[in-house]
Amino acid sequence: MESPSLCVRCSEACLTDYDLEGLLSNSITDPSRPEAQSSVSPLVPSRPRTAGGPSPQPGPSLSRVPPRRGHGGVLSLIIELMAVPSAAPSRLALALAALAALAELALKSLGSEGLFLFSSLDTNNDLYLSPEEFKPIAEKLTGVTPVSDFEEEDAPDPNGETLSIVAKFQPLVMETMTKSKDGFLGISHVALSGLRNWTAPVSPKSVMLARQFKAFLPPKNKLDLGDPWWIIPSELNIFTGYLSNNRFYPPPPKGKEVIIHKLLSMFHPRPFVKTRFAPQGSVACIQAISTYYYTIAFRIHAEFQLNEPPDFPFWFSPGQFTGYIVLSKDSSHVREFKLFVPNKRSLNVDMEWLYGASEGSNMEVDIGYLPQMELESTGPSVPSVIYDENGNVIDSRDPSGEPIQFVFEEITWQQEIPWEEAAQKLEVAMYPFKKVSYLPFTEAFERAKAEKKLVHSILLWGALDDQSCSGRTLRETVLESSPILALLNESFISSWSLVKELEELQTNRENEFYSKLAELHLEKYNFPVEMIICLPNGTVIHHINANYFLDITSMKPEDVESGIFSFSANFDDPSTATYLQFLKEGLQRAKPYLQN
Numbered sequence: 001m002e003s004p005s006l007c008v009r010c011s012e013a014c015l016t017d018y019d020l021e022g023l024l025s026n027s028i029t030d031p032s033r034p035e036a037q038s039s040v041s042p043l044v045p046s047r048p049r050t051a052g053g054p055s056p057q058p059g060p061s062l063s064r065v066p067p068r069r070g071h072g073g074v075l076s077l078i079i080e081l082m083a084v085p086s087a088a089p090s091r092l093a094l095a096l097a098a099l100a101a102l103a104e105l106a107l108k109s110l111g112s113e114g115l116f117l118f119s120s121l122d123t124n125n126d127l128y129l130s131p132e133e134f135k136p137i138a139e140k141l142t143g144v145t146p147v148s149d150f151e152e153e154d155a156p157d158p159n160g161e162t163l164s165i166v167a168k169f170q171p172l173v174m175e176t177m178t179k180s181k182d183g184f185l186g187i188s189h190v191a192l193s194g195l196r197n198w199t200a201p202v203s204p205k206s207v208m209l210a211r212q213f214k215a216f217l218p219p220k221n222k223l224d225l226g227d228p229w230w231i232i233p234s235e236l237n238i239f240t241g242y243l244s245n246n247r248f249y250p251p252p253p254k255g256k257e258v259i260i261h262k263l264l265s266m267f268h269p270r271p272f273v274k275t276r277f278a279p280q281g282s283v284a285c286i287q288a289i290s291t292y293y294y295t296i297a298f299r300i301h302a303e304f305q306l307n308e309p310p311d312f313p314f315w316f317s318p319g320q321f322t323g324y325i326v327l328s329k330d331s332s333h334v335r336e337f338k339l340f341v342p343n344k345r346s347l348n349v350d351m352e353w354l355y356g357a358s359e360g361s362n363m364e365v366d367i368g369y370l371p372q373m374e375l376e377s378t379g380p381s382v383p384s385v386i387y388d389e390n391g392n393v394i395d396s397r398d399p400s401g402e403p404i405q406f407v408f409e410e411i412t413w414q415q416e417i418p419w420e421e422a423a424q425k426l427e428v429a430m431y432p433f434k435k436v437s438y439l440p441f442t443e444a445f446e447r448a449k450a451e452k453k454l455v456h457s458i459l460l461w462g463a464l465d466d467q468s469c470s471g472r473t474l475r476e477t478v479l480e481s482s483p484i485l486a487l488l489n490e491s492f493i494s495s496w497s498l499v500k501e502l503e504e505l506q507t508n509r510e511n512e513f514y515s516k517l518a519e520l521h522l523e524k525y526n527f528p529v530e531m532i533i534c535l536p537n538g539t540v541i542h543h544i545n546a547n548y549f550l551d552i553t554s555m556k557p558e559d560v561e562s563g564i565f566s567f568s569a570n571f572d573d574p575s576t577a578t579y580l581q582f583l584k585e586g587l588q589r590a591k592p593y594l595q596n
Contacts, residue, residue, distance in 0.1 A: 102127055103127075106118070106127065119246055121133050121134065121248075121249070132252065159383060159384060160209055160210060160211055160332070160383070160384075161209070161210040161211075161332060161333055161334070161381035161382055161383045162207050162208065162209055162210065162381060162382065162383075162384065163207070163208050163209075163210050163213070163334045163337065163377055163380075163381040164205065164206075164207050164377065164378045164379070165205070165206050165207075165208060165263075165266070165337065165375050165376065165377050165378070166204060166205050166375070166376060166378055167201035167203060167204050167205070167206075167266040167267060167374070167375050168201075168372055168373075168374050168375075168376070169200060169201045169267060169372060169373055169374075170370070170371040170372040170373075171198060171199045171200075171370075172195060172198075172349060172368045172369065172370050173368060173369045173370075173371065174196075174368070176346075176347065176367075176368040176369035177351075177366045177367070177368040178366050178367065179364075179366050187364065190311055191311070191312070191314065191353055191355070191364070192314070192353075193307070193311065194306030194307040194308075194311070194314050195306055195314060195316065195351070198268065198306060198316075201266055201267050201268075202265070202266065202267065202268055202269055203265070203266040204266075206262075206266055208259075208262065210331065210332060210333055210334045210381035211331050211332065212258075212259050212262070213259060213325060213327055213331060213334055213337070214331035215231055215255075215256035215258075215259045215260075216231065216259075216284060216296045216298065216325050216327055217294070217296075217327065217329070217331055218284070218285075218286055218294065218296070222285075222286075223286065223289075224286070225285075225286050225287070225288075225289065225415055225416070225417045226285050226286070226287075226417050226421060226422060226425045227285055227286070227425075228283050228284065228285040228425050228426055228428075228429040229283070229284060229285070230281055230282070230283055230429075231256050231260070231281070231282040231283065231284050231298065232256060232257055232260065232273060232274065232280070232281040232282040232300075233280075233281050234278055234279045234280040234281040234301075234430075235274070235280060235281075236277065236278035236279070236280055240278075242276050242277040242278070243274070243275075243276040243277075244276070245276065245313060245315065245352070245354060245363065246313060246354070247272075247305065247313065248270070248305055248307070248308055248309060248313060249270060249305070250270055250271060250272045250273070250305070253273055256282075257273045257274075260273045260282055260300060260302065261273050263339060263375055264300075264302055264304075264321075266375060267304070267373060268304045268306070268316075270304055270305040270306075271302055271303075271304050272302060272303050272304065272305065273300075273302050274302075275301050275302060275303050275317065275467060276303070276315070277467075277472060278472075278476060279301060279430045279431065280301055281300075281301060282298060282299065282300040282301070282302075283298065283299050283426050283429045283430060284296050284297065284298040284299075284426070285297055285422055285425050285426060285429075287324065287416060287417055287419065287422040288413045288415065288416035288417070289413065289414055289415045289416070290411050290412055290413050290414055291412075291414070292328055292329055292411075293326055293327065293328055293329065293335065293411050294326070294327055294329060295324055295325070295326050295413075295416070296324060296325050296326075296327060297322075297323075297324050297419065297422035297423060297426060298322065298323060298324065298325070298339075298426070299320055299321070299322045299423070299426040299427070299430060300320065300321040300322070300339070301320060301321075301430070301467050302318075302321060303315055303316060303317040303318070303467070304316045304317075307353070312353065312354040312355065312356070313353065313354050314351070314352075314353040314354075315350075315351065315352045315353065316349065316351055317349065317350040317351070317352070317467050318341040318348065318349050318370065318373065318467065319341065319342065319345070319348045319349065319350070319463055319466030319467050320341070320342065320466045320467060321339055321340065321341055321373075322339070322340065322341075322342060322423065322426075323337070323338045323339035323340055323375075324336070324337075324338060324419075325337045325338075326411070333380065333381055334377065334380065334381040335380045335381075335408070335411065336377055336380070337375070337376065337377040338374065338375070338376045338377070339374060339375040339376075340372075340373065340374035340375070340376075341370055341372075341373040341374070343369075343370065343371055343372065345463060345498065345501075346369060346498060346500050346501055346504075347367045347368060347369055347462060347463070347498060347500060348369060348370055348463070348466070349367065349368050349369070349370045350365070350366075350367055350462060350467060351365070351366045351367065351368065352364070352365050367461060367462050380408055427465060431465050431475060431480070432480040433475045433479035433480040433485070434465060435480075435485055435489075436479075436485055436488045436489055436494050437494065438464070438465070438494045438495055438496050439493060439494070439495050440495065441457075441495050441497045441501070441502065441505070441517070441518075442505075442514050442517070443495075444457070444493045444494070444495035445493075445517060445536055445538065447493045448493040448535075448536040449536035449537075451493065452536075452594060453491060453492055453493050453536075454491065454492050454493070454533055454534065454535065454536075454541075454586060454587065454590050454594075455492065455493050455494075455495060455532075455533070455534050455535070455536065456488055456492040456493070456494045456495070456531075456532075456533055456583070456586075457494075457495045457496070457497065457521065457531075457532040457533075457534060458474075458494075458495070458496040458497075458529065458530070458531055458532070459496070459497050459499060459502065459521055459522075459524075459525050459529070459530045459532060460496065460497075460498070460499065460528060460529040460530070460546075461498070461499055461527065461528050461529070462498070463496075463498065464496040465496075473546075473550065474529060474531075474546055474549075477573075477575050477576070478575045478576050478579040481573070481576045481579075483576060483580055484576060484579055484580060484583070487580065487583055487584075488583070491583075491587060492533075492583070497521070499522070499525060502518040502521055502522055503518070503522065505517075505518040506518040506519050506522060516538060517538040520534070520538045520539065520540055521534075521538075521540070523540075524540050524543045526545045526547075528546060528547070529545070529546035529547075530543055530544075530545055530546070531543060531544050531545075531546065531549070531582070533582075533583070533586030533590075535590060535593050535594075539593075541586055541589045541590055541593075542582065542585055542586040542589060544582055549575075549578065549579070549582075550575075552578065553574045553575040553578050
């Protein structure tokens, strides 16, 4: 059988000369029809072409062929075929084999690195680059960025108010990366080039329309203080998995994503407003209300792609962006705006980069400290023209661009909650496991002593409650399950800590008790996450490593070594059952100590 030819336009395996779509179409027709029960020949050229001549029209036997869907339309057809119970397995197998042939031919034509680049642009994985998917390469080669449709959602109002925003950025402190301890041994200079070269914001100052910030306004059913809503909903969870690492260019933002993308683009040209892993998106709540204004607190999970082809992807994921906006209820005026990456923790950015031209290639992971990454308005938004009641212009912006000088009235807030409370509401919306209070390390032991409870402590490499975390699976499964939340609230004082911070506490001899607490924890720690149950005096009575925990909960109950955490028949989820057993065993072991 003759092999499919390669498309001269995109060098991918092309199906246009083969009636694979017709074959699949026949497979999903009504089986009662005579033609549907006839045998189908193997893949053969059904519409031969002559050089320079027009393509012959399909004959009657192809009357049911659906409209051409592009070279990779076979993928959607396979999905249709799988959804039809009457579809012949042999035909599905044939389609899958054809698809494998396409991939093999593409690999031969492009090579592994070329196919890797092609796949990074092929966002819907249909083996076909649409003009929209090819646009990043066109912009790179031509240096021209066309005005996209999404940028025209709001027609500019020549008299509308504008807001000036400045970007402040201090690059990552390379010495805070774990890999720096051995001089980045084994890490190529090219892999880190995007990180090392990012030393300043791409746009130090930008002027935006005030009305573009209407995306931050609350929906009509979310007008209570502290009641969170999603600006950009999270579409991922533990069941949906995560998005591909093999991408260089963000998809075009839509709707409320536009303003978030525009703001983050001041830092770097390739922001992804939806992270690869959960929880994605942006969440907000009202912090204060006046007659005409809201103060809106928000939290954004976004990340940046620092490399471009021919280098491999390098993902830069700040723990979170947070901030607030003081906005009029009709979005015509912005009084204040601030967005920033919190920098109070010793580590606040996760970094991941690939070492090969495939999704399954080795990935390096590290974490570091970013001193400053923030956007702030230079003042309230101002109009370009002011009219009197008769429509006459009484003032306008200076031709040099200097804004009109205003004296703004002071806002009297009728209702408000503290910033800390608003931030906590947003945190729980992103991370349901935070329905349990996780206290700072030393405070947890003081509280446990006062309430005569055990300390449930999680020791890990990155923060548990932001995107620089090494405990994603743990927080998205057992820690947010109802039985675990109930038991933790009832019987434990919870805390989580960074390994680095406990190492610093251990060496600080100003408080010997706190130093000893840190030492007892670190003695039990194994990478990446250790769950620990201990007495108020720091004595560890039970602990388990996250990797081991995940291993045993993925096994069948009969395969787990007896005497290790047993599975409970009361819960369908073995992870929840096993973690519940871990906590209960800790309580049982602690009884002799707590009764004294």
